[in-house]
Amino acid sequence: MDTSKIKVGIAGWSYADWRGIVYPNSRTDMLSYAAQFIDAVEINSTFYRPAMAEDSRTWLRRTQSYPDFFFTAKLHQDFTHGGIFDDAFINAFKEGLTPLLEAGKLRHLLAQFRFDFDDRPDHRARLENIVELFGELCPLIVEVRHHSWQQPDSAAFLQALEVGVCDRDWPVGRDSYNPKRLEPIGHYGYFRMHGRNRDQWPRLSGEQTYDYFYPPHELEEILQKIETLAEKCRTYTLIANNHYRGAELANAIQLKAMLTGNKQRFPEGLLVQYPDLMEYASNAILFR
Secondary structure, three states, rough: OHHHHHHEEEEEOOOOHEEEEOOOOOOOOOHHHOOOOEEEEOOOHHHHOOOOOOHHHHHHHOOOOOOOOOOEEEOOEEEEEOOOHHHHHHHHHHHHHHHHHHOOOOEEEEEOOOOOOOOOOHHHHHHHHHHHHOOOOOEEEEEEEEEHHHOOHHHHHHHHHHOOOEEEEEEOOOOEOOOOOOOOOOOOEEEEEEOOOOOOOOHHOOHHOOOOOHHHHHHHHHHHHHHHOOOOOOOEEEEOOOOHHHHHHHHHHHHHHHOOOOOOOOOOOHHHHHHHHHHHHHOOHHHE
């Protein structure tokens, strides 16, 4: 298939433990530096606080050297987790992202819900409200995590909302959304890689949750699934979220190499941290 519609990005870019591994020194502009290696960044800070318009303008300036680069952004937790829809807060959230929208650089908004957000009438109403409020800004992606959403009637409801439904790779629990389908919901595909700390996931917290580096055979498995889904989508965005010690960026660049068949340039610190990347690196010669 034509893999050009599959774009690969990372979740966030400002991690203290990336210094000296991803970022060469403390003066490095983190966003500008990371943007040269991947296609997109998922803005996570908007889940906790709305962006200011000046934030968005700054992000645009810092990535202007990469004309095809784009952003996605999480909806604020007041909307997804709290079901709180204050008019002033809604307007502030939208206004903060307006520069990205006007520049055509915000490809998706991601509505990420709690693990216990199951399919019931009030939760359906919350989803409908989110679509009504934000659906005209850019294509919405919904990340539901409860298994009740994989029933046929639930899938039909999500399809009727005209949203994309996020697929993911993560440690699946008893109540997890884990459909066996290879049929996307919506026109726009979205996939998030969280790592596979399956045995330890319930006991982990903080950085440990995302301390996972995908080996090549697992990435091949993920790509096989994504390529099948992407055939039926207009675009497909893959976001790595296994961020501890730069693993998400390492795996994201590795995936770009696997998708294109061309070796990619890696931050030198990542090649030291993850020597198995050498076979995918165009700059591996620096270490011979």
